Structures are given as C-alpha cells and as structure tokens.
Amino acid sequence: MFSKPSSSSSPVRSHVGSAPAGALRRARRAALVSLAMLPVSCADLSPTGGVPADLAEGDTASAAQELSLAFPIEGRKSLVVTNADILSAFTLKDVLQQLIDQAGVSLTPLQLFQQLMDTNRKAADGLGLGPNCDDVVISGSDGSINGWPIDCPRAVGFEADRDPFADETADNAYVATTLSNRFDLAPPDGANCGEYRVIFARRSGMTPGAFQLRNFIIFEARLPNPTPSLGREGCRPIVDFWYGLSDPSKSLATRKDALHDFYFDGLPGFEPVIHIDHYGQNTGPFGGQIRTNEFLFAPEVVGDPPVPFTTWNLREFRLLHSGSGTSATLVATPSFVKDTPAAPLFDPASTDARAVTFQSTSFPSLVERLAAADDINRFAFEPGYPTTMNAGESQMIGLQNNYFATFGSGTSALRTSIQNKLTAMGSTLTPDQIVGRAFSLSCSGCHEPIGDATGSPTVDLDLGTTATLAKASPFVQTTEQLESDPIEGGQRFHIAEALTDVFIPFRKNVMADFLLNNPILGFEKPGAWTSTQALLSVHTGRAVEGISSLQVLTPGSFHAIVSPNFSTAGLTIGNKITVDLFVSPAQPNPSWVGNLEVLISIPSAGINNQWAGNVALTPLTRGSFQTIQFASLSTATKNALSATPAPTDVKLQFNFNVTSDSGPYYLDNVRFEN
Known part of the structure; x- marks a missing residue:
C-alpha cells in the first residue's frame, strides 16, 4: 500500500560513462580492502584518491x-x-586408491589409470577393461560420443601400456600442479557448494620445449551441500576454510596439511572432495x-608404427560405480563435453534434425542469457539446454x-533469429x-x-565486453612449468594470464561478497523476495555484486x-x-517508463509501511545498472535500524509503477548509505 503519493523523486547516482556494470563498486572495494579486482577505466575513478568521484564523504567510511x-x-x-x-x-x-577403496x-590404481587411457583406443587394440572409442561408430567417423564424431584412436591410448607409478620421476609419471576452489560455481539455491579440483600433469611436459608430450588429468569434484535447506549459507564452512588459507599467520606446512585433509577427509559434516559420487x-x-586435456603424438609416446598426427584434445568422463562385494564395478566412462555444442549445429546448410532444432529453438532460447552478462565470468547457458x-x-x-x-558470415535463418532476439531486448551486441x-x-x-572462421592466432575473440579472454599458455590455464613463488617461497606452477587477470579477480569478488554481504539484500537467495503481481527470479548474468540479482518481469502496471x-x-x-537498478533499453513507451518507490517496516519499533522515497525511472540511463538513492530516512527509523539488539523484523517493499511489459528490470545490492 502507499503511504505517500509517488509524485516526488530523489537524486539518482549513476555509474560513470560506459564502464561495465559494477565497475565503480569494484573500484571502491579495491581502494578500501586491498582485494585485487577486475581492471576499471580511468574514467571510473576520481583524479586524486582512487575512490569513485560520486561517493559522498560518509560513503567511504561506511563502505570500509x-x-x-x-x-x-x-x-x-x-x-x-x-x-x-x-x-x-x-x-x-593416492587419488585413484581412495576412489577404489570407496567403491569396494x-x-x-594402475588398472584404473589404464582403463581411463584405454578409452582412446579401438576395442581390437584395447585391454578389455571398459569402454573404447569405437564402441559406437557413426557415418564418417571411426568413433563417437553422444552421437557426434570423435578422433579414434588417439595416441594417448598408448598410456594404457605404461605404468606411471613405477618411477615418480619418469617422464610418464604424473605430478599434481593445481588445486582450484570453484565456490563461484555453487548455484544460487545452494543445491551444492561448487567444484573443487585437482590437476595432474604428465611430467614429460615439464621439459622445456616438450610441446608434443603433454597430458593433463583433471578431477573436478562437485561437493554436496549437507544442509541444502540453508541454501548457499550451508556452504559457509567451505568458504571460511578457503578464506582462512589467506591468513598470513598460517605457515605453508599448516596450509599443506589442511588442504590434504580437506580433499581426502573432508571438513566436519562434509564429504571429502575425493569421493566416488562427486x-x-x-x-x-x-x-x-x-x-583430460592432451597433446601426445611424439614418437616416444605413440609407439611403432606411429599414430598419425593429432591435435590438442579435451574429453570428459563420468566415474560410475555400482554393486558391492564381488559384483562391485568402477569405470571411467566417456561422456559428452558440457556446455560445448557441436560445431555442425551452427551450419545453416545442415539438414541434420539436431541442427534444425538447435537453430530454430535451442540456440535462440539461449540468446537472452548469453547477451545479459557484461562480465566474461557470468556467461552461461540457460538451465535445461539439451545435452544431446x-x-x-x-x-x-x-x-x-x-x-x-x-x-558463416552470410544471411541465414539462425543469424536473423539471433538478431531479432537482440533487437527485442534492446541489446547492441551482434549475432x-x-x-x-x-x-x-x-x-x-x-x-x-x-x-x-580461419582460426587465425592474430584475431581476438570479440565478446562485446571490456575485458578480453586472453589466449592460454598455450592451450592450458594452469601449466606444468615451474617458476619462482614470490608469495610462498620455493617454486610454483605457472598459470595463464586469463586466470590472473580475469578469473581469479572475479572469484575473489564472489568470496568477499559471500563473507560480508547480506544474502537477502544482495538477492542471492531464490524465492526470498515475493510478489503477487510481478514474475520474480534470480539472475546470474546481470549482477553488481555476488552471483545474482533479482529479475523483475512486469506484466501489469x-x-x-x-x-x-x-x-x-x-x-x-x-x-x-x-x-542498484537495471532498466531494460527496450521500452514500449520510451517517453514514460514509470516510478519506483520504497516502503520500510519495522513492526517491533512501531514502523509499518513507512514511505522512504520515490525515483522517476524515465531519466535513468537504460541498459546498465544505475545506483539509486532514495529520500533520507527519519531519525527515528534510522535509530530503530541501528538499535541494540538489532531488529530482526525489518522488511522492505519496492513498488514498480510502470508501463505494462516494460521489463525486465533487475534489482541488486540494497544497502543503507548516507
């Protein structure tokens, strides 16, 4: 209900120029808490102190x-x-032995390793331990996975004839190079706590110039949330653990033991990372x-006669177990590669039924989600994308x-369909x-x-974003090449520029936002905010902080x-x-978008649906997040919010008075600032 007419408006503080969504807030965080953030342009900062020029003096202290x-x-x-x-x-x-022990x-470990590698050989040449690459042959290829052609055989299949455990220093042995914390992959509903990875590299790749003798095996465990009813909050012990590794008082030996225990034993109440179900x-x-990520084709690897030249290849496997006792099985089974549509699906001339469906329905349905993100880290396909x-x-x-x-570059039905979707949402991106x-x-x-289309190494991938996706080192994000470790001392394995400049800064943001911010005010919890008129959902593409914002569809006024x-x-x-509010650039009535007002309730302090300000939406820049600040709260309301003990019954209500079907709008990062 309204407690004051919505005719007045309050000043709007907008993000500067063409900076990406959230750039100012990232700049503020960098200045205040020394967290490395994504680069921001000079236009985002004041000429002197490195704090956004539009921050009021009191904002700096409160943000800190x-x-x-x-x-x-x-x-x-x-x-x-x-x-x-x-x-x-x-x-x-040790990793393979733990999985074997759990499966009973x-x-x-040698047999499980050989079975995994043997999947790259034809059955006639294999060891008979499990699947082979020619189990399903399709037209035009000697092997397939998920109905799509694959290289069969591949030289890496000869690894099945070798023992990587006989000599830990041999070229065909494997060394762990990376542990990766991917809490940023935990979904908004907290159904799981993200992925935790360990990467092993063939030691032959450590030799300078051994470009053709490389193989990586990456174990990417999805860690269950033991209390999914709590949402991502149920994962807090995991985030606290990884954050604690940055504690400067902890020695390298302490962190080494802690990480080993986390992966092999698990935190209290959590399964170990290395588990057959993950x-x-x-x-x-x-x-x-x-x-696996491999490029093995040198004579030392392929045997005699040599297998023909092959290319860098990435494949995905599911570790499947069943039964118990003498009937128990554990098999690494080739699977499709997630989020990797087969390239022929984009061919306008294809008559394959899958391509017809992909071009007419599947891919056009992904355009909005792909176009919505301003950050490379937030690119994603819509849930329900067909795995076929x-x-x-x-x-x-x-x-x-x-x-x-x-x-291709010519006119096609798919290109037109993509453009129509972009035009409808007011996007300036291209197909x-x-x-x-x-x-x-x-x-x-x-x-x-x-x-x-030529694959030229001199042509960058144009994503329509400020940050670019740098080429890896080469072909991998984490390498088997050693370098001096300026942080820990000793040596560390080199990582690619994309990790240091793009991915790690984003993951820092996600961790910091989770540790510090309120999930209700950050719209991080699906279903928390409600409406009887609007259609609400969390959106992981457009967001200023954390992993999601609130998408608001407005079928009425x-x-x-x-x-x-x-x-x-x-x-x-x-x-x-x-x-922070995002107004869609595609408006049915561009001359009048509407108004947004906010009400606040604190029943324990006798405050119910108190009007707290109104902002006109028509003057706002559309197509990017704008920071809106409403009218000043009364002294009594501010005192009630600041009371000790803190009130637990605070409630906010945002009222959209807008043209019907003028959304979507996106809300993010509610806070109380001066």
Whole structure:
C-alpha cells in the first residue's frame, strides 16, 4: 500500500560513462580492502584518491566497515594453489586408491589409470577393461560420443601400456600442479557448494620445449551441500576454510596439511572432495566430472608404427560405480563435453534434425542469457539446454570446434533469429558476438579463444565486453612449468594470464561478497523476495555484486516486490536506502517508463509501511545498472535500524509503477548509505 503519493523523486547516482556494470563498486572495494579486482577505466575513478568521484564523504567510511575483512584474500592461496611444496602432498596414485577403496572394487590404481587411457583406443587394440572409442561408430567417423564424431584412436591410448607409478620421476609419471576452489560455481539455491579440483600433469611436459608430450588429468569434484535447506549459507564452512588459507599467520606446512585433509577427509559434516559420487555418478549439470586435456603424438609416446598426427584434445568422463562385494564395478566412462555444442549445429546448410532444432529453438532460447552478462565470468547457458547437442570432444587446433567456420558470415535463418532476439531486448551486441560467447563457454573456446572462421592466432575473440579472454599458455590455464613463488617461497606452477587477470579477480569478488554481504539484500537467495503481481527470479548474468540479482518481469502496471524479514545485525546503517537498478533499453513507451518507490517496516519499533522515497525511472540511463538513492530516512527509523539488539523484523517493499511489459528490470545490492 502507499503511504505517500509517488509524485516526488530523489537524486539518482549513476555509474560513470560506459564502464561495465559494477565497475565503480569494484573500484571502491579495491581502494578500501586491498582485494585485487577486475581492471576499471580511468574514467571510473576520481583524479586524486582512487575512490569513485560520486561517493559522498560518509560513503567511504561506511563502505570500509561493510567490506572489511580480517585479512585480504590472496588468490594464490585461497583460489588457485600451485605451490610445488603444497602440491607434493597430492599424488595420482593416492587419488585413484581412495576412489577404489570407496567403491569396494578389486582394482589397483594402475588398472584404473589404464582403463581411463584405454578409452582412446579401438576395442581390437584395447585391454578389455571398459569402454573404447569405437564402441559406437557413426557415418564418417571411426568413433563417437553422444552421437557426434570423435578422433579414434588417439595416441594417448598408448598410456594404457605404461605404468606411471613405477618411477615418480619418469617422464610418464604424473605430478599434481593445481588445486582450484570453484565456490563461484555453487548455484544460487545452494543445491551444492561448487567444484573443487585437482590437476595432474604428465611430467614429460615439464621439459622445456616438450610441446608434443603433454597430458593433463583433471578431477573436478562437485561437493554436496549437507544442509541444502540453508541454501548457499550451508556452504559457509567451505568458504571460511578457503578464506582462512589467506591468513598470513598460517605457515605453508599448516596450509599443506589442511588442504590434504580437506580433499581426502573432508571438513566436519562434509564429504571429502575425493569421493566416488562427486565425478559424474549423479547425472545432470551438477554431477562433477573427470576431464583430460592432451597433446601426445611424439614418437616416444605413440609407439611403432606411429599414430598419425593429432591435435590438442579435451574429453570428459563420468566415474560410475555400482554393486558391492564381488559384483562391485568402477569405470571411467566417456561422456559428452558440457556446455560445448557441436560445431555442425551452427551450419545453416545442415539438414541434420539436431541442427534444425538447435537453430530454430535451442540456440535462440539461449540468446537472452548469453547477451545479459557484461562480465566474461557470468556467461552461461540457460538451465535445461539439451545435452544431446553437446559434442563428444573439444579440439583446439584446426576447425573441428570453430563455431565461426560453420556459422558463416552470410544471411541465414539462425543469424536473423539471433538478431531479432537482440533487437527485442534492446541489446547492441551482434549475432557474431553471441556465437563468440557460446564458443567461449566450450572447452576449446576457453583454452584457445579464436575470433574468426580461419582460426587465425592474430584475431581476438570479440565478446562485446571490456575485458578480453586472453589466449592460454598455450592451450592450458594452469601449466606444468615451474617458476619462482614470490608469495610462498620455493617454486610454483605457472598459470595463464586469463586466470590472473580475469578469473581469479572475479572469484575473489564472489568470496568477499559471500563473507560480508547480506544474502537477502544482495538477492542471492531464490524465492526470498515475493510478489503477487510481478514474475520474480534470480539472475546470474546481470549482477553488481555476488552471483545474482533479482529479475523483475512486469506484466501489469503496478508490482509490489516484498522482502522477507531480515536483521540489521552486522550491517552499516546510513540514512538512505540505496539500490542498484537495471532498466531494460527496450521500452514500449520510451517517453514514460514509470516510478519506483520504497516502503520500510519495522513492526517491533512501531514502523509499518513507512514511505522512504520515490525515483522517476524515465531519466535513468537504460541498459546498465544505475545506483539509486532514495529520500533520507527519519531519525527515528534510522535509530530503530541501528538499535541494540538489532531488529530482526525489518522488511522492505519496492513498488514498480510502470508501463505494462516494460521489463525486465533487475534489482541488486540494497544497502543503507548516507
């Protein structure tokens, strides 16, 4: 209900110029808490102090309190760990042995390793331990996965004839190079706590110039949330653990032991990372997986006679177990590569039924989600994308996985469909940039981004973003090459520029926002905010902080968006309600968008639906987040919010008075600022 007419409006503070969404807030965080953030342009900062010019004086202090951490997040300790001493506690043999013990099978680590490698050989040449690459032959190929052709055989299959455990220093032995914290992959509903990875590399790749003797095995465990009813909050012990690794008082030896225990034993109440159920036993996008990334074709590897030249290749496996006792089985089973549509699907001339469906329905339905993100880290496909479209492998040399080569540059129904979707949402992106974003999500697109149909190494991948996706080192994001470790001392394994400049800063943001911010006010909890008029959902593409914002669809003219009760404990309380708002550039009535007002209730203080300000939406810049600050709260209301003990029954209500079907709108990062 209204407690004051909505004719007045309050000043609007907008993000500067063409800076990406959230750039100012990232700049503020960098200045205040020494967290490395994504680069911002000079236009985002004031000429003197490195704080956004539009921040009021009191904002600096309140932001510092809101965002203060006991110690900064160190990316190479809490997100991507490559210190050689720490990694020495992890061996491929130990990982395989733990999985075997959990499954209760009568295998050895050598047999499980050989079975995995043997999947790259034809059955006639294999060891008979499990699947082979020619189990399903399709027209035009000697093998397939998920109905799409694959290289069969591949030289890496000869690894099945070798023992990587006989001599830990031999070229064919494997060394752990990376531990990776991917809490940023935990979904908004907290169904799981993200992925936690360990990467092993063939030691032959450590030799300078051994470009053709490389193989990586990546164990990507999806860690269950033991209390999913709590949402992502149930994962807090995991985040606290990784954050604690940045504690400067902790020695390298202490962190080494802690990481080993986390992976092999688990935190109290959590399963260990290395567990037979975490690598694809459960179907769906959140099941986890094992991946290989290999380029083995030199004579030492391929044997005599040599297998013909092959390319960098990435494949995905599910570790499946069943039965018990003498009937127990544990098998690494080839699977499709997630989020990697097969390149022929983009071919306008294709008559394949899958391509027809992909071009008419599947891919057009992904355009809005691909176009919505302003940050490379937030690119994603919509849930429910049909897995039948995923390729059986992803290659990084040649045109096997080059979407631009099959999409072409000419007129096509798919190009027109993509453009129509972009026009409807008011996006300035092009169909080629949307296809490029889809390509960047594929294995090869992430590891070796190319920007045209020829695969030219000199053409960058145009994603329509400020930040670019740098080429890897080469072909991999984490390498087996050692370098001096300036943080820990000793040596560490080198990582790619894309990790240091793009991915790690984003993951720092996600960790800091989770540790410090209120999930209700950050719209991080699906279903928390409600409306009887608007259609609400969390959106992970457009967001200023955390992993999601609230998408608001407005089928009518009035829509009340109501929060659940929340506590102000731990919040910095200023005298104005502030929120970041995205107004869609596609408006049915561009000359009048509408108004947004906010009401506040604190029943324990006798405050019910108190009007707290109104903002006209028509003058706002559309197509990017704008920071809106409403009218000043009364002294009594501010005192009630700041009371000790903190009130637990605070509720906000945002009322959209807008043109029907003028959304979507996006709300994010509600706070109380001066």
